[in-house]
Amino acid sequence: MANNWNIPKWLEDEVRDRDKVCVYCGCEFTPVKISRKSAASWEHIINDAKIITRENIALCCCGCNASKGQKQLSVWLQTRYCKERDISPESVADVIKQAIDKGL
Numbered sequence: 001m002a003n004n005w006n007i008p009k010w011l012e013d014e015v016r017d018r019d020k021v022c023v024y025c026g027c028e029f030t031p032v033k034i035s036r037k038s039a040a041s042w043e044h045i046i047n048d049a050k051i052i053t054r055e056n057i058a059l060c061c062c063g064c065n066a067s068k069g070q071k072q073l074s075v076w077l078q079t080r081y082c083k084e085r086d087i088s089p090e091s092v093a094d095v096i097k098q099a100i101d102k103g104l
Contacts, residue, residue, distance in 0.1 A: 038062070
């Protein structure tokens with residue numbers, strides 16, 4: 001997974017250490033060759049590529065990233081995609097819970 005988002009190496013390493021599974025659905029990441037949908041992808045929790053902080057950068061699976069798209073986090077968590085996968089404010093990773101607590 002190439003870093004095309006201007007994420008500094010130190011932050012990329014920190015996020016990779018923190019996010020071992022999808023921050024939304026919790027699936028284990030797979031190599032793209034095995035499944036594109038469950039491959040890791042960079043996520044801007046707030047959809048602004050200029051916000052490059054440990055609070056806004058996460059790793060999620062391509063399936064969740066494609067579903068969330070440009071939707072606000074609180075809106076996306078109400079979608080059928082999330083309901084069908086039991087993705088809720090209570091089930092997501094801590095970095096996402098912190099964003100929810102801030103009303104994002």
